[in-house]
Amino acid sequence: MANIVILGAGYGGMATAVALERSGQPFTLINKHEYHYFTTLLHEPAGGRNTFDEYSVPLREVLRRPSSEILKATVQELRPQDSKVITNQGELPYDYLVIALGNAPEYFGIPGMQENALVLRSLDTARQLHEHIEKTFASWHEDQDDAKLRVLIGGAGLTGIELCGELAEWLPELAAQYNLPLDKIQLINLEAAPSILPMLDEGLREEAQRVLESKGVQLRTGTAIVKVNPNQVELKSGETLDAKTIVWTGGVRANPLIKEAGFEVDPKGRAKVNEFCQSVNFENVFVIGDSAWFTGEDGKPLPPTGQAAEQMGNRVAENLQAIESGLPMQPFHFNNLGTLASLGHEVGVGSVKGVRTKGVPAALMKEGSKAKYLWHLGGLRMLSQKRGQFKRKG
Incomplete structure (x- = not known):
């Protein structure tokens, strides 16, 4: 089987890893932490809603097969010309690489x-x-x-x-x-x-x-x-x-390692990809989530959202399996499920599949989206472990 390396355990990287594991495909996931955290919910513990340990899950609780290798390391350099990744734990070669390194703050040159x-x-x-x-x-x-x-x-x-x-x-x-x-x-x-x-x-x-x-x-x-x-x-x-x-909280850009490695990038440092989420520069490299410059059907780059990263990860996993089986890859099409914004723990606003919602119903839909994500990560087992999560303390 091909040697597949995934960089980053955010929404995109985890989606790729979960899908590959369920297909029986071995891989190595490199992440600087031994846990996956819920990036889109960080405002909740920051603002005192719950304890911090409720917003992460150990990677081994999600990826349980011995063939799913997890390496706790920091990526220091990408060498796509040599099909290698340099980390603080050493050098890793790969047949296929999935870059899901997330983002860095965009300061727009504002002094200080x-x-x-x-x-x-x-x-x-x-x-x-x-x-x-x-x-x-x-x-x-x-x-x-x-x-x-x-x-x-x-x-x-x-x-x-x-x-x-x-x-x-x-x-x-x-x-x-x-x-x-x-x-x-x-x-x-x-x-x-x-x-x-x-x-x-x-x-x-x-x-x-x-x-x-x-x-x-x-x-x-x-x-x-x-x-x-x-x-x-x-x-x-x-x-x-x-x-x-x-x-x-004024903006994000891609991890600077991508531009430094020689990928063609947009002004935010995201690597340009084709319809398969495949780098236009290196065909054995796939780039997803906040790292990817993917042009949507409206001709605009996809925004850096958790749902886009997760969908990309699922598609890339399918395409890697297709390559292994000698089948053609399938293009990625973003299915925009909408946006929900919480305005505290009891109310929110948003639009889901074109339907506008606000107040308590919006907050309940936001909670439902959290449960859906936990189910995707680990089914009933994960949902049961975390079912007390996200309820306001006190």
């Missing part, structure tokens, strides 16, 4: 952003954000610096808005816990574009804004950040805002 802002892109950064906010709020009585009670979130896409929804519920809890003046707590979202949640229609955007503002979130659209200093942001208008917590 990378150095002075927190991000939400992994379980570790979510924990760091959570602990930073709690520690900062807890220390307010030492000097009563009101900047400690001001949280700034840059970016009003899905990540930024869902984080606002969680924090809007958690920050008042912290105020009660540490006897803080509730009227001094400020949660401000700064967005350079004219509206929030650009992937949703205007009516749903307006509903999301109404809900968040009713929870005390200040949404400032058309407000560009031009510089970030320690504990301060400078706006294009000339205004400055002091805050001890600054979070950046």
